[in-house]
Amino acid sequence: MPELIANGPIKQTNLSKRQQKIAERQRQMAKQNNTNFRKAERNFKSKAFLPDMSNVIHFSQLEKNSETNLLKIIPVQLPVNLWELDRDMFEDPNCNLSDKNNENTKEIHKPFLQKAYTLSDHPVKKTLCDWACFPNKTNLDPFYNMEIQNSLFEQHVIDSENQITNPEYKAPLIKSLFENDESSFKESKSTTTKKDDTCTTDNTNSGITDIKNLETGENRTKCQTNLAVTQPKNEFYLQSHNASDLLDHLRWTTIGNQYNWTTKAYDIDKNIPVHDDLSLLMKNIIKCIYGAKITNENGTEQTVNAYDFSKYVVQAGVINYYGLDSTLLAHVDKSEENMDAPLISISLGCSCIYLVGGDSKQGNLTPILLNSGDIMASCGPSRTAYHGVPRIFDNSCPSFLTDIENEELDIQQNQVNWKPFSDYISKHRINFNARQCTL
Numbered sequence: 001m002p003e004l005i006a007n008g009p010i011k012q013t014n015l016s017k018r019q020q021k022i023a024e025r026q027r028q029m030a031k032q033n034n035t036n037f038r039k040a041e042r043n044f045k046s047k048a049f050l051p052d053m054s055n056v057i058h059f060s061q062l063e064k065n066s067e068t069n070l071l072k073i074i075p076v077q078l079p080v081n082l083w084e085l086d087r088d089m090f091e092d093p094n095c096n097l098s099d100k101n102n103e104n105t106k107e108i109h110k111p112f113l114q115k116a117y118t119l120s121d122h123p124v125k126k127t128l129c130d131w132a133c134f135p136n137k138t139n140l141d142p143f144y145n146m147e148i149q150n151s152l153f154e155q156h157v158i159d160s161e162n163q164i165t166n167p168e169y170k171a172p173l174i175k176s177l178f179e180n181d182e183s184s185f186k187e188s189k190s191t192t193t194k195k196d197d198t199c200t201t202d203n204t205n206s207g208i209t210d211i212k213n214l215e216t217g218e219n220r221t222k223c224q225t226n227l228a229v230t231q232p233k234n235e236f237y238l239q240s241h242n243a244s245d246l247l248d249h250l251r252w253t254t255i256g257n258q259y260n261w262t263t264k265a266y267d268i269d270k271n272i273p274v275h276d277d278l279s280l281l282m283k284n285i286i287k288c289i290y291g292a293k294i295t296n297e298n299g300t301e302q303t304v305n306a307y308d309f310s311k312y313v314v315q316a317g318v319i320n321y322y323g324l325d326s327t328l329l330a331h332v333d334k335s336e337e338n339m340d341a342p343l344i345s346i347s348l349g350c351s352c353i354y355l356v357g358g359d360s361k362q363g364n365l366t367p368i369l370l371n372s373g374d375i376m377a378s379c380g381p382s383r384t385a386y387h388g389v390p391r392i393f394d395n396s397c398p399s400f401l402t403d404i405e406n407e408e409l410d411i412q413q414n415q416v417n418w419k420p421f422s423d424y425i426s427k428h429r430i431n432f433n434a435r436q437c438t439l
């Protein structure tokens with residue numbers, strides 16, 4: 001057998017054209033599997049051993065960083081404080097807040113999205129309900145008739161509540177487009193043998209997450225030629241299921257201008273209005289980072305983001321739903337005509353490792369621990385950098401999101417039963433991001 005990681009093209013004249021093609025493909029795959037990015041992904045993904053966390057950047061707890069890491073962290077001066085722009089959403093980290101019963105005070109250390117009093121408009125709820133309804137597309141659309149009135153999560157809650165009050169209740173089924181269509185499964189079975197595991201975003205759900213992951217970059221191109229991406233590759237998708245079962249397979253929802261993962265472009269005729277509250281939240285963040293500065297070692301100031309907030313509009317976005325085994329492989333978000341507007345991305349629920357590199361998968365990488373409430377603004381070179389999410393950590397969701405002791409209180413004060421949200425978010429990470437597409 002030829003050495004597959006060899007650099008030069010494989011010259012084996014005794015191989016047929018087809019064999020040569022296969023060998024070349026294997027060589028490319030081996031090369032791709034050997035990039036710095038892949039090595040780091042393997043390190044963080046592994047559950048067989050504890051990943052090496054020594055070079056992980058901890059923004060929330062600076063004391064957890066090594067000396068070397070601390071040198072990499074440069075404070076950015078923001079012209080405006082977020083909590084001054086949106087007091088409903090953000091808490092001033094310097095102020096002590098009363099707890100729910102007003103008996104004692106507790107300090108809220110992190111400024112973002114932690115206002116447990118307003119669960120009814122908490123982003124966890126918005127990303128699972130309000131912003132995630134039809135006609136916004138999800139990864140399940142190629143397989144199911146998703147024209148349902150509620151979001152999948154809302155339907156799951158309705159069904160669960162009905163099942164408690166009425167044991168006879170039968171949750172409605174969401175129709176599989178491939179039901180009784182054995183032929184498509186057989187066909188797709190043959191294509192899965194070609195499946196390249198570099199395409200998989202989720203070890204537990206082969207089939208659907210590939211599409212999302214094929215967003216940009218080499219993996220996507222390679223997979224598109226090898227896989228029938230809209231064919232179900234798993235018998236599960238041949239059957240209709242209720243919302244609770246499908247929820248386990250929900251990986252993303254696109255918002256605003258709908259992104260077409262096959263053409264790698266936005267479908268210009270599928271513009272769904274972006275919710276005002278989402279736009280306002282993102283606009284405030286853009287406002288707050290306009291004119292953000294760092295101070296260089298020699299004392300000079302340097303502006304790190306000069307994108308004029310008055311030009312900013314949220315035109316598209318993705319809500320990603322990660323289970324504890326989900327991963328998102330290295331990619332670059334480069335389908336937007338406007339690459340100058342910062343890409344804003346907000347994390348909720350379980351923590352993750354976010355890997356960010358440069359303009360190739362071989363460059364230096366920075367692993368960052370992202371926690372619930374963290375906001376990432378990708379501007380300048382980081383806007384076009386490779387990035388991915390190789391690991392979600394169990395037991396890492398902040399307790400205020402999962403604490404259901406005050407369930408009764410939640411229902412009274414917020415007209416929302418937080419228990420289903422708490423069950424979901426304790427085992428998932430949600431990331432939602434916003435993009436300006438046009439100049």
Ligand SMILES: O=C(O)CCC(=O)C(=O)O
Pocket residue numbers: 318320328333345354387388389431433
């Ligand atoms: O989950 C994240 O933090 C990143 C998501 C992402 O890169 C994307 O949706 O393009």
Ligand SMILES: [Fe+2]
Pocket residue numbers: 331332333387
């Ligand atoms: Fe991305």
